[in-house]
Amino acid sequence: MNKGNFFSRLSGGMSKRFDGYRALDARSKRIWWGDFFVRNAIYIIIVLLVIYVQVYSMSGSFNNTFLSFKSIIDIVKRAGSSLFLALGVGGIIVLTGTDLSAGRIMGLTACLAASLLQNPVEEYASKMFPDLATPPIILILLLVMAFGGAVGALNGFCVAKFKLHPFIVTLATQLMLYGAVLMYVQLGTNGGGPISGLTEEYKNAVKGTVNVGGTAIPYYVFYAVLAAALMWFIWNRTTLGKNMYAVGANPEAANVSGVSVMTTTILVFMMAGILYGFSGFIEAARVGSNGPTTGVNAELDAIAACVIGGVSFTGGTGKISGIVTGVILLEIISVALQWLGVSSDLQYIIKGLIILVAVALDMRKYLAKK
Amino acid sequence: MGEYLLQMKHISKAFPGVQALDDVSLLVRPGTIHSLMGENGAGKSTLMKCLFGIYDKDSGEIILEGKPVKFASPKQAMENGVSMVHQELNQVHTRSVMENIWLGRFPKGITGVNHKKMYDDTRAIFNGLSISIDPGAVIGSLSVSQRQMVEIARAVSHHSKIIVFDEPTSSLTEDEVEHLFRIIFGLRDKGCGIIYISHRMSEILKISDDVTVMRDGRHVDTTPAAELSTDMIITRMVGRELTNVYPPKDNVPGEEILRVEGLSALYQNLRDVSFTLRRGEILGLAGLVGAGRTELLENLFGLATVKSGKIIKDGCVIRSRNSRQAKKNGFALLTEERRQTGIFGVLSIRENATIANLKSYKRYRLYISNKMMIKDTDWAIRALKIKTPGQSTRIRSLSGGNQQKVILSRWLLTEPDILLLDEPTRGIDVGAKYEIYQLMIDLAKRAKAVIMVSSELPELLGVSDRIIVMSGGRIAGEVEAGKTTQEEIMAMAAKYV
Numbered sequence: 001m002n003k004g005n006f007f008s009r010l011s012g013g014m015s016k017r018f019d020g021y022r023a024l025d026a027r028s029k030r031i032w033w034g035d036f037f038v039r040n041a042i043y044i045i046i047v048l049l050v051i052y053v054q055v056y057s058m059s060g061s062f063n064n065t066f067l068s069f070k071s072i073i074d075i076v077k078r079a080g081s082s083l084f085l086a087l088g089v090g091g092i093i094v095l096t097g098t099d100l101s102a103g104r105i106m107g108l109t110a111c112l113a114a115s116l117l118q119n120p121v122e123e124y125a126s127k128m129f130p131d132l133a134t135p136p137i138i139l140i141l142l143l144v145m146a147f148g149g150a151v152g153a154l155n156g157f158c159v160a161k162f163k164l165h166p167f168i169v170t171l172a173t174q175l176m177l178y179g180a181v182l183m184y185v186q187l188g189t190n191g192g193g194p195i196s197g198l199t200e201e202y203k204n205a206v207k208g209t210v211n212v213g214g215t216a217i218p219y220y221v222f223y224a225v226l227a228a229a230l231m232w233f234i235w236n237r238t239t240l241g242k243n244m245y246a247v248g249a250n251p252e253a254a255n256v257s258g259v260s261v262m263t264t265t266i267l268v269f270m271m272a273g274i275l276y277g278f279s280g281f282i283e284a285a286r287v288g289s290n291g292p293t294t295g296v297n298a299e300l301d302a303i304a305a306c307v308i309g310g311v312s313f314t315g316g317t318g319k320i321s322g323i324v325t326g327v328i329l330l331e332i333i334s335v336a337l338q339w340l341g342v343s344s345d346l347q348y349i350i351k352g353l354i355i356l357v358a359v360a361l362d363m364r365k366y367l368a369k370k
Numbered sequence: 371m372g373e374y375l376l377q378m379k380h381i382s383k384a385f386p387g388v389q390a391l392d393d394v395s396l397l398v399r400p401g402t403i404h405s406l407m408g409e410n411g412a413g414k415s416t417l418m419k420c421l422f423g424i425y426d427k428d429s430g431e432i433i434l435e436g437k438p439v440k441f442a443s444p445k446q447a448m449e450n451g452v453s454m455v456h457q458e459l460n461q462v463h464t465r466s467v468m469e470n471i472w473l474g475r476f477p478k479g480i481t482g483v484n485h486k487k488m489y490d491d492t493r494a495i496f497n498g499l500s501i502s503i504d505p506g507a508v509i510g511s512l513s514v515s516q517r518q519m520v521e522i523a524r525a526v527s528h529h530s531k532i533i534v535f536d537e538p539t540s541s542l543t544e545d546e547v548e549h550l551f552r553i554i555f556g557l558r559d560k561g562c563g564i565i566y567i568s569h570r571m572s573e574i575l576k577i578s579d580d581v582t583v584m585r586d587g588r589h590v591d592t593t594p595a596a597e598l599s600t601d602m603i604i605t606r607m608v609g610r611e612l613t614n615v616y617p618p619k620d621n622v623p624g625e626e627i628l629r630v631e632g633l634s635a636l637y638q639n640l641r642d643v644s645f646t647l648r649r650g651e652i653l654g655l656a657g658l659v660g661a662g663r664t665e666l667l668e669n670l671f672g673l674a675t676v677k678s679g680k681i682i683k684d685g686c687v688i689r690s691r692n693s694r695q696a697k698k699n700g701f702a703l704l705t706e707e708r709r710q711t712g713i714f715g716v717l718s719i720r721e722n723a724t725i726a727n728l729k730s731y732k733r734y735r736l737y738i739s740n741k742m743m744i745k746d747t748d749w750a751i752r753a754l755k756i757k758t759p760g761q762s763t764r765i766r767s768l769s770g771g772n773q774q775k776v777i778l779s780r781w782l783l784t785e786p787d788i789l790l791l792d793e794p795t796r797g798i799d800v801g802a803k804y805e806i807y808q809l810m811i812d813l814a815k816r817a818k819a820v821i822m823v824s825s826e827l828p829e830l831l832g833v834s835d836r837i838i839v840m841s842g843g844r845i846a847g848e849v850e851a852g853k854t855t856q857e858e859i860m861a862m863a864a865k866y867v
Contacts, residue, residue: 237737239728246725249714256673256711257726257780258697316716 042308042358046329053336066339073215078331080221081286083324084279085302086309087231088152088272090323093306094248095268096315097159097166100299101174102276105151107295108181109144109280114195114290115188116140117202124197128188137205145277151177152273156266181292196289206285220282227275232320234271244268249316304351305330308358374433375400375563376452376532381420381430390416391427394589396582398532398563403554405566405574405595408584409607409799414567417584418534422447422454435531445474453525454534459517463510468492470509471524495523499553515546522553533557534565539573540797543658544860551577569797570826571600585609608800615800616832617807621814623651623835628788628819630670633679638665639843643679647788647821650814654834654851655823657863662843663823664706667790670821671703672696683788697726702781706792706823708770712777715766719758720747722765722776727783750779755805771802778809789813792823807833827856842866 024032037044050067057066085102092099115128117140151173158169186192209216235241243264246254251261284290309326311318333354337347376398383391391413398404408414420427423441432439434452441447444454461470468488469476477487492505501519509517518538525533535554539547554577558564568574574581578595583606590606604615628647634640640662647653655663668674670681672690681688683699690696696703705711714722724731724743731742747761754775758768765773774794781789791810795803810820810833824830830837834851839862846865849858 233737237740239732239738242721242725242728242738245717245721246714249717250711252711253705253714254725256671256693256703256705258693259725260692260694312716314716316714 038361038364041361042329042354045354045357046332049336050332053339057339066336069215071335071339073217075328075331075335077218077221078334079324079328080218080224081279081282082298082301082305082331083224083327084227084275084282085298086305086323086327087227087320088275088279089299089302090306090309090311090318090320091231091235091244091268092166092272093303093311093313094244094315094318095166095265096248096313098170098303098313099155099166099269099272100170101151101155101177102170102272102299102302103295103297104174104177104181104299105148105273105276105295106280106283106298107290107292108177108184109148109277110284110287110290110294111181111184111195111280111292112147113140113144113202113281114198114284115184115190116143117199117284118195119197119199126189126193127197128190128195130189134199137202140202141278141281144281145274148273148275148277148280149270150273152276153266153270155273156269159269160262160265178292185291192291194289194291195284198285198288203285203288206282220286223278223282227278228320228324231275235320240264240267245316301330304355307355307362310362312362374398375435376565377431377433378417378421379431379433381417381432382428383416383420383425384428390587391420392587393430394584394587395430396565396589397592398565399580400531400563401558401561402579403558403564403566403577405568405578405581406584407568407574407581407603407607408590409801412584412607412799413587414584415536416587418454418536418565418567421452421534448525448528448530451529451531452534453528453530453532454536455518455521455525455538456536459514459521461509461517461520464508466506466508467503467512467520468505470520471495471505471527491527492523495526499523499526499556501553514541515543515550518542518550519553522557526557530562532563532565534567536567537569537797538566539568539570541659543660545658547573569799571603572828574603575600583607604800615804615828617804617811619811619833619835621650621652621811621835623814624649624817627684629680629682631680631682633666633669633681634677635665635669636675636677638662638669638674640665640669641843643840643845645838645845645848647819649787649817649819651836652810652814652820652822652834654830654837655821655840656827656830656837656859657840657846659825661840661863663840664792665843666840667703667792667821667823670696671701671790673703697784697786700787701790702726702784702786702788703790704774704777704781704792704794706796708773708777708797713765713773716764718762719751719756719765719768719776720744720761723747723750723779723783726780746783747779750776750783753782754779754809769799769802771798771806774798774802774806778806782813787818789818789820790823791820793825794822795824795826795829803829827859830859831856839863839865 021029021032053066085106089099089102116132116135117137118124118127120134121127121130155166155169155173158164159166185195206220207218209218210222235244243254243259246257246259247261247264255261280295283294287294305326306318306323307313307326308329309322311322333351334347337350342350374397378396381391381394394413394417396406396417406414416425419425421432422444423446424444434450439450441450441452462473471492472488476483477491478484489505496503496505499522501523503512503516503519509520512520538550542550554564566578575595575598580592581595581598581603582592583590583603585607625648626646627649631644633643643666655666657663665674669676672692672695688699690699690701714725720743724746727746728738731738733739744761750756751758751761756772756775758772765776768776794806810822814820822834831851836848837851837854837859838848839846839859841863844866847862
């Protein structure tokens with residue numbers, strides 16, 4: 001469970017640990033190294049993969065190598081867009097739950113935002129609601145965040161009040177959301193087609209770029225950084241965050257200690273919903289053309305990132321830094337596999353294997369040593 | 371075969387940085403009860419884990435009936451006649467009694483598992499032990515004592531020659547303990563070797579033939595129980611003279627702080643309870659398991675629904691509908707099941723100590739000050755003498771006594787007026803017990819009021835000022851701790867059963 005903080009592990013803990021290491025005898029040193037490899041296996045695999053792809057890309061006839069500025073930016077952009085979901089679902093996993101509705105909430109909010117922020121009918125004939133004057137972007141953003149938050153709160157309420165497993169609750173709500181989005185895209189003049197033709201202001205608010213050292217980095221990457229910072233603050237420095245860990249670690253003890261398990265659960269699910277809503281707002285503009293398939297299965301990637309990042313399904317543990325690391329690692333894997341020209345079909349298999357290995361290694365850390 | 375049924379000789383086991391066992395020997399004669407004693411962390415469970423193959427011993431040998439053995443797992447040990455009845459019962463709650471007993475070796479017939487044979491075999495074993503439990507009953511529906519019986523039956527079904535009992539009486543009533551002892555004596559008389567682990571001195575002296583005491587991973591000595599007294603065992607366990615098991619009582623009860631009138635619970639068996647509590651007083655709650663002691667605390671603390679009655683604190687009628695309101699009303703509750711409702715195992719000592727008091731660390735109504743949390747945790751570690759490498763250590767890596775101190779500190783930080791302590795010293799060692807008693811008396815001296823539930827009568831007599839005896843959900847009587855006897859309390863406890 002300590003896996004989370006990748007960076008502090010590399011720098012901070014090392015010097016202190018080194019003194020302890022020198023005090024060990026030969027046998028203990030071997031055990032230490034064995035543990036080291038188990039603890040960091042996932043990172044070691046990734047590093048090997050990166051080296052391999054780098055060598056491969058240098059030997060081939062590519063314009064640039066894998067470890068170039070361009071592909072790093074690519075990874076950062078991809079990570080930025082998928083971070084919101086992982087940040088949301090991470091909190092729910094800390095509560096020993098899971099959320100199958102994340103992708104659907106994102107999909108529906110994406111369609112909502114897109115349909116309300118289309119170009120006026122003069123410029124874009126197939127506007128979904130032709131008579132609707134384009135509302136201010138911020139209003140739509142708040143609307144989709146509120147919508148996501150409401151669905152999340154409903155999930156949380158059912159979990160906390162009726163003591164249902166989040167798996168069941170979110171399985172049900174994601175079905176309902178799918179039905180809702182299928183019906184929604186048939187409203188107005190749309191007739192079930194993709195929703196596109198978004199206003200320039202909207203696209204610009206999401207995809208507009210800032211020039212950092214000669215490279216254009218889109219706004220949504222910065223939003224993701226802000227979201228991560230905000231979530232770090234909530235998880236570590238607020239009562240809600242402390243209560244979340246407590247409820248995840250032992251709900252009964254939390255109740256005795258005066259923590260409202262119900263309020264905490266609802267708030268954590270609501271927070272997640274708000275993040276999904278925000279993610280839908282970003283995704284709609286980022287993709288440009290949206291429909292019922294937007295966001296399908298996105299929650300699975302988010303859950304995988306959390307698990308790789310050390311957020312344990314047994315509850316009560318996990319860090320924001322771990323989630324960020326997990327998201328970045330998943331994207332590194334995807335990009336590296338693309339470089340290698342691995343078919344998208346095979347990519348699924350490899351991703352699945354990596355998740356299995358990551359979780360198995362994570363569990364190994366808790367097994368009692370004989 | 372020799373004189374001994376089981377010989378564990380010169381067992382050593384080291385973990386990185388700790389010598390958990392250092393040349394420990396344990397020799398068990400057939401047809402005897404051999405008690406194993408020691409403070410928490412003395413190495414009793416490590417020794418047993420080496421016997422059952424959960425740990426690999428570094429050196430030493432284990433000889434069963436004259437043959438050296440080395441078990442790879444508890445399953446293998448059991449198949450070879452070495453069984454254990456655990457403190458925490460490892461059973462499949464949702465399956466039947468007989469399936470639990472024969473799990474992993476169901477009798478098979480032509481059409482799969484032969485349920486009839488399984489039922490009959492279980493019955494036969496139960497009859498042999500004079501246990502009356504339906505073999506078809508679901509484990510989860512049984513009481514702790516019945517589940518323990520099932521565990522013993524399972525050991526018998528393996529024709530076990532050595533049966534280890536780990537704290538078997540810690541959650542049993544007096545009657546159940548008597549029944550358990552009868553079963554244990556029966557097994558002993560059949561020639562089994564019983565290894566008995568317990569913290570309760572009186573029962574150790576009552577039932578044992580031999581007593582082995584361990585301290586700090588070393589074997590102190592093995593003596594026939596007939597030559598021992600409680601004081602001698604304690605001296606050997608702690609390695610020093612412990613002149614007093616209870617600290618001097620120098621608290622003086624003051625004016626009334628709490629008055630409970632006709633309290634009844636809606637869903638629990640708690641009827642018409644009335645009593646008063648004074649500042650600076652330690653009030654003991656005695657009674658058998660199921661007498662309603664825990665229920666009374668839960669009703670006072672808002673964890674259960676009150677049907678009727680009044681709770682008056684400092685002259686005002688109060689109502690706690692949940693633990694948050696109870697906290698605001700100045701109550702604190704240390705629960706009985708430390709692992710289930712007390713600790714947050716995966717969280718650090720700091721998180722565990724501060725969770726009930728987060729409000730007071732808020733700055734600008736926005737964020738929580740880490741500095742203040744660290745300061746308070748520091749205080750807790752020093753004031754309660756919590757033995758820990760640091761604040762960030764996970765609480766589950768501490769010993770039971772230290773975990774209990776952390777939870778106590780959690781409540782002390784909320785500065786309560788009334789502390790409700792449910793079995794505060796269960797499963798913790800003698801040294802830590804003394805410190806917790808001392809802490810209770812110190813709190814009383816600072817004009818706090820303490821209600822302590824305990825199943826250990828000597829403890830109630832030694833620490834309380836006054837004792838209320840409960841029976842069948844009602845109050846059976848009230849006695850002054852200094853002017854009563856265990857017999858008088860036991861008689862009251864059986865009043866409404």
